[in-house]
Amino acid sequence: MATITVNVKQVNDATSEGTARDHKVLIDRPAAKNGYDAGAMGGELLLMALGGCFMSNLLAAIRARDEVNISAISVDVVGTKEDTPDHFSAVELQISAAYDDPAQMEKLVTIAERGCLVANTLRNAVSLSFTIRPAVGTPHA
Secondary structure, eight states: OOOOOOEEEEOSSSOEEEEETTEEEEEOOOGGGTSOOOSBOHHHHHHHHHHHHHHHHHHHHHHTSTTOOEEEEEEEEEEEEETTTTEEEEEEEEEEEEESOHHHHHHHHHHHHHHOHHHHHHTTTSEEEEEEEEOTTSTTO
16 A cells, blocks of 8 residues: 655645645645735645646547647546535536547547546545547637
8 A cells, every 4th residue: 555645834824834745835825815825725726636637647548649639639638616615516527628539539538537536536425427528629619
């Protein structure tokens, strides 16, 4: 069993700094929530972590195959927020890309989804879905 450790430390009365290996990110609240808007909120970072993990796995799956014509990939991660207590009840990854072969795109999305540590962790906690949308102006748009 492997472990991953990151550090989060206080910067001021509203802002913290997260460190993973040599990478740093500020975490804060918007000014409207008594923060300094110096960085994304934790919930936003959770959604970015999911999108980044998925994208990393998708790009690796594409690189591992010859003659895959997929480009202009973008992922919108949409969290449905509920209150009392604050939580996401559902998260949808809306994947947009330019591609020639819809079946191949679906297969690569499935491979990336199954390989994503964050998706695998969240899957049992929220309703998690993946939707493929061709990039605007591409043959499958």
